[in-house]
Amino acid sequence: MRNLTTTLHRTATIALLALFAFGLAACKKEEAPKAAAAAPVTAPKDGNENAWQAYASDVVKRNMDGVTNSPYVYFLPEESSADxxxxxxxxxxxxxxxxxxxxxxxxxxxxxSPASAKMADLVTAAFTGIEPNTMKGVKVLFIGQAADSERVKAAVAPAGVTYVFVEAK
Known part of the structure; x- marks a missing residue:
């Protein structure tokens, strides 16, 4: 009887070790090589709204570090567009x-916006009169021309935001 108990104990132990080893092997599956990061989308050379929105989406996704919620994205078409x-x-x-x-x-x-200067006007107007430091921990991303960046930065700085500029090129 003692041999039977010892044999059952050994069998159970071996079975448990086998299950453990199998489980461990499953956890250590060889990871598939990660896909190469997609190349950044370039800024459209014309006012094509769909192309600009795809570009904006790409740039926003690449600048989401520290952002925990869905971003607010504001887009203006080129100035020659209807209305x-x-x-x-x-x-x-x-x-x-x-x-x-x-x-x-x-x-x-x-x-x-393909109309970078007009978007800079919009940001400047929208942030006029904002109480100081009321937007700490909020990121403001301006995607436009370098010539417009400093005035956007100056307009949003009093709110206490983190300002990020990406040149549309």
Whole structure:
């Protein structure tokens, strides 16, 4: 009887070790090589809205570090598009409304347009009168021309945001 108990104990131990080894082997599956990072999308050379929105999406995704929520993305078409002024006014109103409601830490506001100077005007107007340091931990991403970056930076700085500029090229 003692030999039977010892044999059962050894069999059970071997079975448990086999299960453990199998489980460990399953955890250590060879990882597939990671796909190479996709090349950045280049800024469109024309005012094609779909191309600009795809470009904006790519740039926003590449700048999500530290952002814990879905970004607010604001887009203006080129100035020659139909009803540009109406779209500008609507975007300005939307940005002001969003800021007035409050943008919490971990969020991103991204601004992009083939009309970089007009988007810089919009950002500057939207941030006029913002209480100092009310947007700490919020990232503002401006995608445009280098000539417009400094005035956007100056407009958003009092709010206490983290400013990121990506040149549309």
């Amino acid at each position: 540009f002024q109406g779209q500008y006014d609507a975007q300005l109103d939307k940005v002001k409304t969003d800021i007035t409601r409050g943008i919490l830490e971990g969020n991103m506001l991204a601004f992009v």
